[in-house]
Amino acid sequence: MKLNLPNKLTVIRFVLSPAILVAMLIDFPFHYAVALLIFLIASVTDYYDGKIARDQHLITDFGKFLDPIADKMITTAAFLGLTVLNIGYGIVWITFIVLLREFIVASVRMIAASKGKVIAANMWGKTKTVMQMVAIIATLSFLAVLDCSLLSLSDIAVFVIETVYSVLLWFSAVFTLISGITYITANKDFINSNK
Numbered sequence: 001m002k003l004n005l006p007n008k009l010t011v012i013r014f015v016l017s018p019a020i021l022v023a024m025l026i027d028f029p030f031h032y033a034v035a036l037l038i039f040l041i042a043s044v045t046d047y048y049d050g051k052i053a054r055d056q057h058l059i060t061d062f063g064k065f066l067d068p069i070a071d072k073m074i075t076t077a078a079f080l081g082l083t084v085l086n087i088g089y090g091i092v093w094i095t096f097i098v099l100l101r102e103f104i105v106a107s108v109r110m111i112a113a114s115k116g117k118v119i120a121a122n123m124w125g126k127t128k129t130v131m132q133m134v135a136i137i138a139t140l141s142f143l144a145v146l147d148c149s150l151l152s153l154s155d156i157a158v159f160v161i162e163t164v165y166s167v168l169l170w171f172s173a174v175f176t177l178i179s180g181i182t183y184i185t186a187n188k189d190f191i192n193s194n195k
């Protein structure tokens with residue numbers, strides 16, 4: 001099957017996902033900065049594949065199916081990395097919320113697919129993804145700054161930075177939860193126990 005440009009950009013995110021995790025977890029000079037750069041590149045492809053698909057009328061069922069999965073892969077890779085590193089207050093619970101929502105949404109999508117319907121991401125899902133990306137970019141940016149040996153920050157500055165990115169991560173978790181609830185509500189017909 002020949003892929004159009006938006007779908008190629010989506011596939012690039014699949015490739016970059018494990019690279020994000022590797023850069024976060026393997027300790028080498030400026031590894032958080034490298035992880036941030038990879039994540040930024042992946043995030044940019046997310047923006048442009050959707051824009052190109054809409055502007056050039058290249059929206060396909062393949063893209064509708066693959067794009068949300070690619071988004072989940074890059075954000076999940078980052079959240080797993082943050083969890084392993086034990087970064088942020090309550091990061092395990094944040095990652096649990098993220099994964100729970102994705103498992104539920106994936107299950108609903110599979111049920112819909114078995115009935116011949118492809119469910120595209122809705123506005124809440126897209127907002128959730130943007131919020132997660134902003135929180136991850138901010139967190140990786142702060143970690144890159146803290147990891148830089150050229151800077152010497154006071155304990156108070158470090159505490160403030162850790163608090164800021166923890167709040168952003170929790171804010172993204174709240175959006176994740178809301179988007180999951182709206183997704184289930186909008187597609188409740190697919191999970192009706194009487195069908």
